[in-house]
Amino acid sequence: MDLAEQGEGFAAFWQERHLCTIATSRPGGPPHVVPVGVTLDLATATARVITSGSSYKARLIARSGPSGALVALTQVDGRRWSTLEGLAVLRTEPEQVADAERRYAARYKPPRPNPSRVVVEIRVTNVLGNV
Numbered sequence: 001m002d003l004a005e006q007g008e009g010f011a012a013f014w015q016e017r018h019l020c021t022i023a024t025s026r027p028g029g030p031p032h033v034v035p036v037g038v039t040l041d042l043a044t045a046t047a048r049v050i051t052s053g054s055s056y057k058a059r060l061i062a063r064s065g066p067s068g069a070l071v072a073l074t075q076v077d078g079r080r081w082s083t084l085e086g087l088a089v090l091r092t093e094p095e096q097v098a099d100a101e102r103r104y105a106a107r108y109k110p111p112r113p114n115p116s117r118v119v120v121e122i123r124v125t126n127v128l129g130n131v
Contacts, residue, residue: 001045001124013075013082013131014040017108020075022049022120024060024088032060038073039103040084040124047073047084048100049120050111053092058118061088071122082129084122091119 003010020038023031034057036049051058061069068087075082091097100119104111111117 001127003040003042003045003124003127006127009131010082010127010129011042013077013080014038014042015107016077018075018077020073022057023072023074024057024069026060032056036073037104037108038075038084039100039107041103045086045124047086047122047124048103049073049122050097050100050104050114050117051120052114053090053116053118058090058120061120062090064088068123071120073122080129080131082127082131084124085126085128086122086124088120088122091121096121 019035021033022036023033026032039048066089068089071086071088073084096119097117101111
């Protein structure tokens with residue numbers, strides 16, 4: 001997916017400091033929705049969420065295996081909103097975690113230390129919104 005086609009307003013919106021939500025599917029189908037910080041790499045259409053490996057969202061995504069879990073990331077600011085849909089996988093490699101932490105610090109603030117941190121990496125396949 002070429003996120004550059006979404007325009008400058010879209011790119012700016014995903015660089016502003018907004019909390020987001022991530023929706024994953026629980027066993028049996030009901031959604032699990034929680035607040036998260038998200039970074040978006042426009043060039044690669046990759047969104048990243050840092051979290052503890054023991055979090056419920058991480059465990060749900062891990063269950064999906066190497067093919068990934070369908071997720072939705074949403075941020076809202078008044079009438080402006082954007083949802084990124086895609087396939088999520090967990091990354092545990094130290095260099096992947098460090099890269100995601102740097103990206104998070106650039107958009108939000110330096111994350112607190114967490115030795116069990118993992119990265120939810122989402123390959124964006126669809127975009128919805130009004131930005």
